[in-house]
Amino acid sequence: MGVVDTIEDHQDGGEEGNLLEDEPADFETAIAETGFGKFNFFLVPIAICCSCVTLFETTTMSYVFPAAQCDLNLTLEEKGMLNAATYAGTIASAFFWGFLFDTFGRRKLLMIGYLLDGIIDILSGFSPNKQFLMLMKFIGGFIINGPFAAIPTYLSELHVAKYRSRMPLLLGVGVSLGGIYLPFLAALILPLNFKIIILDILVLHSWGVYLLVNALPAILSGIVFIFLPESPKFLMSKGRNKEALVVFQTIYSINSGKSREKYPIKKLVEETMKNKRSESIYQGLKGGWAQIRPLFGSTYLLLFLLVCALQMFVFMSFSTLRLWMPQIFQAVNDYKFLNNDTSAPLCEMISSFKPSKNESKECFVNFDNLEVYINSAIVAATSLVGYLITGFLINAIGQKRILNILTLVWAFVAVGLYFAPNDKVATGLLSIFKALGSIGMNVVIIIIVNLFPTTLRTMTVSLSMMTGRAAGMIGNLVFPYLLKMGCGPPFFSIASLIFSCFILSLVVPQEKKIFI
Incomplete structure (x- = not known):
């Protein structure tokens, strides 16, 4: 289904010839040999889309308030509480997500995180009252905090040092573009002022449709990560060098148009963190405090x-x-x-x-x-x-x-x-x-x-x-x-x-x- 699925059936091809005689390469050398091309350019719209998701989670309510204040009977103080709910969720999940990403990797959790955030945004669109909407905003903040923190790391670990420092700038540009997109979308949807009753149970207002449409970038981001590779840097840090090598080979093949077998590096250095896979949670917390x-x-x-x-x-x-x-x-x-x-x-x-x-x-x-x-x-x-x-x-x-x-x-x-x-x-x-x-x-x-x-x-x-x-x-x-x-x-x-x-x-x- 993606790069990850090719790991098991691609390992034996590179172990021929003088593999054992080759000098093991560190991460910087290995990622440099993949070059810069189609794969990296493909990451640009993904980075922009992902950065928009974070902005939307914290900002959409600012445009919803004027249209929904009568439907939800919102006071000025409750509008402040709805804005604050997202931040409360991000604070509550700060250490939770950090532990998960450092333990289980980037790709799968980014995929899960964005898909869950999209689902929460969809539920927000059908909010029957302000209490439910506030709960959804808190959960949305709790969920999006993980991808928000992990996406810069993930993107940086797929680029050489020369381009790595530009990733935060790219994400920042995405946030600014999203800031232009939100009022444009609001101008198209919110003035319609409609009310649709679905199955005599659910009510959908124009502001609900606005929230539904803004769930699309999160859903799309989650789907894209199904097909993207795990961070090779993370794989190497966990001692999973064979899997990391396949990721390097795949990026090289996409960028150069050549076969994976022509990737010049055949071995990767063994990083010290590979022995920490069996580390207990207590030891992890102890090590975190020492850090x-x-x-x-x-x-x-x-x-x-x-x-x-x-x-x-x-x-x-x-x-x-x-x-x-x-x-x-x-x-x-x-x-x-x-x-x-x-x-x-x-x-x-x-x-x-x-x-x-x-x-x-x-x-x-x-x-x-x-x-x-x-x-x-x-x-x-x-x-x-x-x-x-x-x-x-x-x-x-x-x-x-x-x-x-x-x-x-x-x-x-x-x-x-x-x-x-x-x-x-x-x-x-x-x-x-x-x-x-x-x-x-x-x-x-x-x-x-x-x-x-x-x-x-x-x-x-x-x-x-x-x-x-x-x-x-x-x-x-x-x-x-x-x-x-x-x-x-x-x-x-x-x-x-x-x-x-x-x-x-x-x-x-x-x-x-x-x-x-």
Whole structure:
């Protein structure tokens, strides 16, 4: 059915001639001999599709809220809880998935993870009430956290070092493209405002169809992984060199157009981790603690706390306002709809978030939202540009200095939203905000990679990301209450968080010059 199925009937062909006389090759040599070609290009759309799945899991609700608020009787606080539910799921599964991927491999779990996520998204589309939808979002976050963490590793382990560092950039481009796709799809589906009753049991609204369509990338990703090979690096680390050799031979054959037998390497080096297959869970946990224990020692503790604080403030600021942007655009659009397309200062246009004594109890949904989706797409496109220039800026300016400048400007942009005189200026500031936020999140990751030794990098990134997600969850729970207090509290609170990032960035150790 795929590369994996060819393992058993392909092992004997390469053990002829002078096999025993050949020098065993390490992973880097073996993957370099496969070349770069059709197989690698085939991975590009797969990487983009997989990165979109993660974005969709956290972002689709932002577009669903305005259309579903009457059907599900959603309050502002419950919208925040639905946004936070996904982050709660990712936090709950962080260590669970890490253990599974390191024990059982990448391919099968990526396949299972994406297929399960697609199924959960389909169930979400038929949600009868907000409680069921919240449960689905939590489970979706629990499931997608594994593939989200594993896909960069999997893709990196199928490329030589020359192209390996470009994989995170490719995934980031996929996220930005997905951010443009979501409002485009919302503009096609959500304004239809239909209600279909299936077998007198299930009810499907237009927002449910939107969730169903957004389940397709997860389903497609899961199906594709049925036919993809296991990571050869993982196979070698487990002492399964024969299987790894078949993967190398297959990639070589696809890239070169030659037969597998012509792959020049016949033996692979035996890696030390092959003896750990029989390791007990207790021993694995003990070894894991031994690996992360240096983070809590005198050498790295303060630095570890510093990057966790940076991740927390950046993630809380960025993810909170990012997920509430469509709702802000909706409030602006509703104001213009009710006031004959008349613009006003942003604070006046979003005043509907603040409770009013004379507020009507009748639920109202404005489906004339094309401007909402156009503005959301503009913001996403700006983020794509920001992401693409990140690498050039870091090389030219340096990661510490760019973080200093970025966080200071970012804080002033957040303050500027309070003073935005009309919707056009507000859209421009939100675009800049999101672009700077996407750069900031990547700069923090790069800082971690460059400040910590190889043995601590992965764990530091994982723990700091978990801290960031927890902050993002808290931010989405608190933000509705800030909106109800008025215009100043939400924007000044976010500006304060970002300014805290600026203060922390001043004490980040000076880095060595890096190239990505």
